[in-house]
Amino acid sequence: MYKKILVPLDGSHRSMAAATHAVQIASKLNSKITFFHVVPNITPYGSKSGEHPGAAFKAISREFEAMGESILNDAENEFKEANVTIEKKLAWGKPEQEICDEAKVGQYDLIIIGSRGLGEIKGYLMGSVSNRVSRHAPCPVLIVR
Ligand SMILES: Nc1ncnc2c1ncn2[C@@H]1O[C@H](COP(=O)(O)OP(=O)(O)OP(=O)(O)O)[C@@H](O)[C@H]1O
Ligand SMILES: [Mg+2]
Structure with a gap:
């Protein structure tokens, strides 16, 4: 049960709480975990005359990607003592x-997600990502608060 999570x-504390939960479940059930980060798409913008078109866009894209990689690496380091197989994956x-696509294509049998994330400013129980994932996921979703 729950072999692929x-x-x-x-990068939020709630997503790390979800990761802690996942590591505990995985160590009991001998599951494989994938830490997954999605770099949000940004719109090409920000060239001035004389500059290479889209130079600012490329610079920001690279910075976003580096940020995503560092979120994944930090999480991997945090749990390196745990006796659990952890893979990292970055998407745009x-x-x-x-x-939801990754869960479907990769045939995962559980998603463990934080209830809120970095945008935690309003009083809602769930953020838009956890809300939509819980409604559209192809497998069970465990929401950690
Ligand atoms: N870009 C992302 N890549 C991977 N996981 C994400 C990403 N954004 C959110 N999540 C996951 O979804 C959980 C809930 O975050 P969500 O974005 O829904 O809440 P929020 O940031 O508080 O609200 P909102 O983004 O709607 O303002 C996070 O704890 C994390 O597990
Ligand atoms: Mg968010």
């Missing part, structure tokens, strides 16, 4: 859509 991470696009 997808854990979407955005809409977080909720990429998470």
Whole structure:
């Protein structure tokens, strides 16, 4: 049961709480975990005359990608003592859509996600990503608060 677990991470403390939960379950059930980060798409913008078109866009894209990689690496380091197989994966696009696509294509049998994330400013119980993933995921979703 729950042999393949997808854990979407955005760098927030709640997504790390979800990761902690996933590691505990995985160590009991001998599951494989994938830490997954989605770099949100940005619109090409920001060339001035004389500059290479889209130079600012490329610079920001690279920075976003580096940020995503560092979120995944930090999480991997955090759990390196745990006796659990952890893989990392980075995708680009809409977080909720990429998470659901990955769960489907990779045939995961559980998603463990934080209830809120980096945008935690309003009083809602769930953020938009966890809300949409819980409604559209192809497998069970465990929401950690
Ligand atoms: N870009 C992302 N890549 C991977 N996982 C993500 C990403 N964004 C959010 N998540 C996952 O979804 C959980 C809930 O975050 P969500 O974005 O829904 O809440 P929020 O940031 O508080 O609200 P909102 O983004 O709607 O303002 C996070 O704890 C994390 O597990
Ligand atoms: Mg968010």
